Amino acid sequence: MKEKLLRTCLVLMAALALLTTTALADMGPKPQLRVRVENPPQGLYYLDLIAEGGLDRTHPNLSDEDRAELDEGLLQSLLDAVPDGYHACLAQGTIAPMWGDLTAREDGVHFFNYVGVPAAYRILIVTESGESWVTGPLTRPVLQSSVSVDWADKSVSTPPVWLAYVLQFLATFLPTLVIEGVVLLLFGLSSKKNWRVFLLVNLLTQIGVFCSLGLTALREGVGLGYYLLFILVEVAVLTVEALLYRRFLTGTSRGRATAYGVTANLCSAAVGWLLAYPVWNVLSALC
Known part of the structure; x- marks a missing residue:
């Protein structure tokens, strides 16, 4: 009787642990990158993270509704500016999902958030006037970090x-x-x-x-x-x-x-x- 009760308790504990793990799988802090653009381009521009690798098993991070609200020509310019061997994380997708802002928020910051934010990346900016610029390789040293981009002198700075x-x-x-x-x-x-x-x-x-x-x-x-x-x-x-x-x-x-x-x-x-x-x-x- 005691052995049967013990087995039952162990089964219930295992089930509880499984349910708890499932419930908590999406909880907790997620990777985040804040990109602040100083002296931004005049007019409309798009900013995206680019990471090495192809587009195998990518997760589409822009829905059809999101794409419908974007400037089709500027989006295509962004895709054309992606260097060989790289992919645009928001515009083309990532292996794991992420969210982000191709256009800056009111405070001039582009937020990229969720598990698909790459640890190693570069920043790509394209403007409606036809200019484009890609930063050198960067890394996200901690889970949630930030970087500042100065469009005027094409420089990048990160907090110590x-x-x-x-x-x-x-x-x-x-x-x-x-x-x-x-x-x-x-x-x-x-x-x-x-x-x-x-x-x-x-x-x-x-x-x-x-x-x-x-x-x-x-x-x-x-x-x-x-x-x-x-x-x-x-x-x-x-x-x-x-x-x-x-x-x-x-x-x-x-x-x-x-x-x-x-x-x-x-x-x-x-x-x-x-x-x-x-x-x-x-x-x-x-x-």
């Missing part, structure tokens, strides 16, 4: 990615120091030696957190996979810090030092869980 990495590290390191430092005071463990241990332990573990969670957030976004990894990483950090504090904190018992490590990490992990998405959202706007 290192800044996003530094801010991502500080966004977890500094709040952790504040929260766990307050808990250290509340546990009555404040001493010169203990503060040195506290700083060194947190620097060590936060470097590990950045190399796992921080880089994951920037490159893949904060979604279901990130939060699953978050749990595993925080369990590891809690274990490591509790053991280190048990060994190196002075003026207290090992049990109290271990309790501090567990309590401090639970508090900082709770705050990190809540701030993960807002922090990533802000940093994505800077990339």
Whole structure:
């Protein structure tokens, strides 16, 4: 009877997992590229991303209704300007679907979004006056990034990615120091030696957190996979810090030092869980 009940529970859990996976398959952050055009061409122009490869197994990203609203002649000029060995991602399609803007929005930005946005690309601009320009090869270093194109001097600039990495590290390191430092005071463990241990332990573990969670957030976004990894990483950090504090904190018992490590990490992990998405959202706007 117990074995039958166990098998039933396992089947139900597997079915639930399958349903959950299906429901969440399209959830979470998606690749995005924001292209801002400075000193844009006079009159109508189209801008598209082009990527290497042919048109095998492409997904049409422009519907018949979308095409009906476009200038047929300018669209054909764009297709004619695509270099050999490349394809226009929005005008001709991609292996996975994506959405985008051939024409700029009111703020001068072209948005390209969804899973088909290429990681390696070039930008093609064609104008109604007959001009065309293709940038050199570019890459999307993080999940959601931006690039600025100056039509007047035919140049391209991108935000410094290192800044996003530094801010991502500080966004977890500094709040952790504040929260766990307050808990250290509340546990009555404040001493010169203990503060040195506290700083060194947190620097060590936060470097590990950045190399796992921080880089994951920037490159893949904060979604279901990130939060699953978050749990595993925080369990590891809690274990490591509790053991280190048990060994190196002075003026207290090992049990109290271990309790501090567990309590401090639970508090900082709770705050990190809540701030993960807002922090990533802000940093994505800077990339």
